[in-house]
Amino acid sequence: MTVRVRFAPSPTGYLHIGSARTALFNYLYARHTGGKFLLRIEDTDLARSTEESTQSILQGLEWLGFAPDEEIVFQSDNADKHRAIALKLLEEGKAYRDFTPKEEKVEGSVKDAIKERARAAGDQKSMRDNPFRDITEVEAETRIANGEPFAIRLKVPMEGTTSFEDGVYGLQERDYAETEDLVLLRSDGHPLYNLAVVCDDIEMGITHVIRGQDHLTNTHKQILIYRALGVEPPTFAHLPLIMAPNKGKLSKRKHGEVVSMTTYRDAGFLAEAFRNFLALLGWSAGEEKEIYSLDELISKFSLEGIHRSNAVFNFTEGDARKWTDDKAMWMNAEYIRTMPLGDLLPHVKAELKSAKLWREEYEPDGRALVATVPSTESQAFEASTEIADRPEAIAIEPLEVGTYDWYIRTIDAIRSRFFTLKDFSSQGRAYFSEDFDFNHAAVEKNLKAFPELMEWLPELSMRFRHEFGNEGSLPFTEENIEGVIKAFTAEKGTKLGVIMNGARTLLTGVSVGPSMLTVFEIIGLQRTMVRLLGRIAWNQAEVVAE
């Protein structure tokens, strides 16, 4: 029997980080077993479901790369079938009509109201004492004739236990006494969650249900429905939950955008990096390794590797530097600086395009296209190493700014200190445009702290012109630049760092980046000379500093 799993979000918000991980585990399990990964939108709560959040969820899944193997099922489309099944159970005496008037919606927290009601009932109350559980058909007919509304509840047997072997938590047992006669159909004829899920899972041929641990008790209820229907339940596996830093619930209301998948897409995260991070939240292959390609995750994934304890998604609210989990950020940076360059290029292109920094010269003759649209990972690697090898081979002569070769070398150089794709257009802006800002802290630390630089740096500009700017001069390459800079530094009797850091800030607007010699070279002689003169920059620095 081939494995069929499903991810079944309810469209009442965007794709939550916990849901994303559930989707990931389902996806990995399907791929690992050669099964099918299906998607079902549980939009039976018309009041709360929105088209907007359905789209947001779909976008999140698309970004993560989890395309369903079959057509998407919308649960609300099956409401008639669910109703029919509830009626069938009623007919068979496995369900009954409950004429108890519907309770009014309570004010405030629903959760608290439920807790309060349960406490008030104490342990005296039996789950089987519904007065309508065993009324005669005649009485029921009379009430119906009187126009009394009724809900349909499952008639849970008086004695027994539901049990199942959970793929993660092991044997789970629950006495019938702990389970209420759950409502299948509302008095307005609307099918409820547990009924809808069971019916759809049966119809979709689901073999393994992998979902959050918060569904553990639902599973017992659902098994009761499977039994009433005479259908063998699928295998269940429940996942530990992802918690907020205070070990409480991670929610949009309390924590905002950090929990939404689209936030990470928009913040310049790579889907492969985020997937990798997510996979390690609650699962481990039992080895000392952090970076896993999707293929590796698929081949190593197993239910046995899933933990039973909840994991904290660690971030600091109000701290711009730690707005999301450190490890997620590190993982993204790690991918950006170590992944095959050819795989990174399309992402950088998209980022530069959206920042209006892209130039067609960066991708002539469809060269990058060939290298970056490989059909397998190994091909991607070959293609990208080929590209990555090029810069070194041609570094003997300075590259012409704005060319394909220059672009490749520049991206490869600057990616080493970047954390997100956004950095290519923000921190890296000075490489692609004359219109860039100066970081306040960098100006303070590297320029204003050394007033002499206001003289020295323009002087260095003239020195560069003298050394490299004439017919037959040495090429403006790292090795040659180093010689000139060192001599210049010695002349001024200052530390190399002062000159280097000052130049870095004047040239790039920031205080970090690749080796400064590399920066000089890829900024190029012309731009270096102009920027070192620094009129505009010093002026701007003043403005920014104030």
Place this chain on the structure above:
RNA sequence: GUCCGGUUCGUCUAGGGGUUAGGACACCGCCCUUUCACGGCGGCAACACGGGUUCAAAUCCCGUACCGGAUACCA
């Protein structure tokens, strides 16, 4: 309240009768670059508590505490 589940460095985790309790992130230090948030090396830092079983318990059993989930005519 009741039922279910959990508890190894700040966080993610490895280990599951004998380990100097390992790795990663974060943090700190040193080195490299007479420059930085790259890189290299190192440091800080954990078995919730109490009983038992055992020659030996972080590991097995029981209890306690704490945390989480569930307990809807929500999903």
